[in-house]
Amino acid sequence: MGKAKELSKDLQEKRDTQEEDVKPDDYQLFKNLASACLAEGDGEQLLQFVQDEKNQGIMKSMGHVLLAPLVNEAVKKKKNVNHCQAAITHLIKTCSPNHLLNSLLQVIEDIDPGAISETILALIPHLQTVLLRLDERKAASVGLVLSALQRQVSRLPVPYSQQQVEADELGLCCCCTALAAFTKPFIEEVKRKEGTTAEDEELKTEILKFCMRSLREPLLEAELNRDRKSPLWLFAVDIMVTLPAIKEPLSGLLFFSSQRKSTMMDSSQTNESKACLAYLLFVQLITIDSFPAVFSPVFVLQCNVEYINHLLSRKKESYLLKGLALFSKSLENIQDNSLPVSLLEQKSFYSVSQNLRQLLTDCPMQHLRESGLQIFRLFINKLDAEAKHKFFRCMLKTSSHAGVESYIVKNIRNQIEFSMKPGNANKWFLGTEFLPLLGLVLCLPQGAETDLLNSMDKIMESLNLLRYVLIRDKELRSNVDVWEELCRIKDEYLKMLRVCISISRSYYSSELKALKEDQKLKAKEARDAARSNRLVRSITIKHEKVSNMSPEVQHQVLQSALVTFDLMESLIVRIEEITEEKLTKLN
Template sequence: MNEDQVNDIIRRWQNSPEDELKPEDYQQFKNLGSACLSEGDGAKLLTFLQDEKNQGIVKSMGCVLMAPLVNKVVKQEKRLDQCQAAITHLTRTCSPDKLLHSLHELIEDIDPGAISETILALVPHLQTVLLQLDDRKAACMGLALAALQKQLSRLPVPYTRQQEEADEYGLCRCYKALAVFTKPFIEEVKRKNGNHNTSEDEELRTELLKFCMRSLREPLLEAELNRDRQSSLWHFATEIMVTLPAIQESLSEILFFSPLKKSSQMDSSESKESRACLAYLLFVQLITIDSFPAVFSPVFVLQCNMEYTNQLLSSKKESHLLKGLALYTKSLENVQDNGIPVSLQELKSFYCVPQNLRQVLTDCPMQHLRESGLKVLQLFIDKLEVEAKYKFFRCMLKTSHHAGVESYIIKNIRNQVESSMEPGNANKWFLGEELLSLLGLVLCFPQGPETDLLNSMDRIMESLNLLRYLLIRDTILRSSTVWEELCRIKDDYLKLLRVCISISRGYYASELKALREDQKMKAKEARDAARSSRLVKSITVKHEKMSDMSPEVQHQVLQSALVTFDLMESLIVRIEEITEEKLKIQN
């Protein structure tokens, strides 16, 4: 199309009312503007847009140029100042409704390889357009923020300090820009301060609340936040925590009392994840804790936070687990020892959290999380009152199905028995008949004689140590009604344990003998092959059970098993010696 033809089209547009313009006119206008940009004539386009006699055209159709202009800025080519000036002129001239439609389309169609660059380019202009609206400002702002956050959710959240400082994908810069973007809307809510609020004002508060709750869930729940290293995402978290009270949203209401009906666009798990992150920022990172009401008791705070701890510990993500363990720890630390009443164990969260913690201890591949989990488990036990400890131990022995966890619980049972024997601490749970019920769960073999002693070693050794301790402290127990029944449980347990040891020792000894014979056979085959100069391509292994291990490791495992059985037998012998010594003294 030559210049004369273009001028004719422009004159027709200048003389045409807006309602006579057709869709093909809008497309043609966009094509001409895009051609100017692609040919490097940004100055020519800016001059056209700013020309007084073209303002009718610009007002009617200028919004279609937002996408090509923003894309030009994103590409960071020359003459960016001309493109920025053109965008600024359009935001002041075009209909805000049309501009919002164009900007929303631009957000929806962002190039996946330029998400952060596009958002950083358009957010300031989007703010300008929204601030021009009188009606529907809140709804339009909410739609824009939701669309922007949806696009940002496609970017990986930086986790390490180096990743966040590099900010390779621009996510940190974008959320900093969104914090600036929301400032004037937050200030508008603050100015009203609950006075004569219209439905539009309430909707603006609601949309800002939704933005904050989405931000808590992503990126803040995924990010590593550290009070000692106040990174860009840390500062964004602070902005969110300050924003909530600023828009008259009480943190205590959100965490402890409110179902967040205003965040109805999030499902219940998303809402709970957001509040879990809020609890973490408040109670662990202490952001805005100075302004949080101090009227809530530590037990009440723990009770409320258990719901969020459960949400975090049920995840498989390291960032969630770290926050869950930290929130669990901080919530427990403020409770006095023996301060958690047994009545709280009726709450679902007080059952689910320890079960999720057990999963971390037994299945999590990350050692630092397992170590932190063990510490918080002990802290939780310390905070339970005596009856609550007793019921917790029973529950864990029945449900854990893991020798390591069970051995840790049995060790704590011994500690509680020892504590109960101190002056003034006597109780029926760890000295009276209730103790027998607990010992029935400790001194048993659910699989009977077929129990794999090697896998159950930790539990069995701790059980024998508990039994030995009870026999040594017989003076106190003999004065109660539990002694005779304890002796009966002990005899039954040791009798069955001897049978298990005999079966297991026979099995592992035969395995060890077979392994040695197999190694001799392989050595002989290798010598024969060397003498005959033939290549042995495969060697048949008679025993497949530990075939993934090298023969040396197999030998070590089998030998270790036999040593373990010797240790168990030595403890049995010692327990029987103690029993005989006590009988002699008694007689």
């Protein structure tokens, strides 16, 4: 006997059973027999049983338990697929929407990890129908469904390159398109009713949660570009259009979220969601035409810094790219030399500068470092003189990276030059406040034990700055106390640097000599080994940092170090010559 006939036979006595009298064992028997029926390929007979007029009582009371085996079979896309789809459609129209909803939520929860997108695409039209049939607690049910669907969608990897998006092998793009279509009638309902009841307000909240979760996953990780109208880009546009449509102004979400709204949103409206929202609004300019123009560029920057910080503190390329782009856009409309020092005293601005510095020094991706350097330069340009002074001091104290420090020293020289032009004089780069900054520039933190090679960039820029200051000494000499302190700092620095150069030159010269002796010894041993057919042990130089290099590269590194010391010493000599020339003229 086929399973379909067995199913019909075993359930004859249940046809007139009232829903409240159905036992759990009855549900399980019904489900097991239906699954077995599908396994045998009897989808057509199962469909006939489901549609049989005599069985509609059973269908209304027990039919919802068939959804799981029917959906799973439909997703497999075997010969039963059309019969399964027809059976599902019939059950969606026949069964209690509350029972259907519970069964469909369980199907979502139990999705096979290898068939996430296929299952979601199969379920979404039926879920929408069931929700629209609900008379009570529709808002809460919509929230449950959206949350369950998004939990599964978030398990799919986000395609990044254009080729991955076009291939959409795991179906994330299709799922996002389906989700956007799924929410349309509920969004329209919110727009139509405008929160006249508590139920309406709850539905609006659930749509808002959906939008904010979507901004975090998958949109924050996706590459979004208006020049490529990918499915993910269109999904982002849908989300951005939906928010103001349900009376959630973007400015309110980004800048003025109330405590009540934050609590109501729970964990959905996170900094990540807002960061993506800010990126789509200010960088990709989605719905920017409807954004209020009353906010000043400085206010927008202050608000966005928190989101920029969050993005730059992450290690993912997609986050870093969005953070850099948002930082750049937030600075773009601010007047040069206008940001006050009070901004730098805010924790968020300190953090963003440190995150940017860390990206410049630690990020392995060159294109991100290059973008970071451009924004670093742009940020410096926007600071006023006092803020620049404070920022430079902070960077010199915290960077511990010669490349960053040399860039800061170069900018200090630029500011000195700017301050010497008519109308630009200030105490921060010409007066008494300049001396503490100069003290950080002309400093060897480890004294005579400073590694001159690692610190070479900063030292060379510092010497060039000192040479420039001595040549353009007229403005600084006008204040005797400032000039005398400057000369004292200079003398102490040059004295210590000479000692350091002497020690380093002696060390590297001995290393070079040892290397040459080692090479001679190695050549002799090789000749001896050739004669006696013995292996020779390789001999390495003692210096840790070059010990793994070939002898040729070691020789080049050591020789380069000695040349560097010569360059430093030649600059010191030139500085002393300038000093003597100036003294001669004054006397």
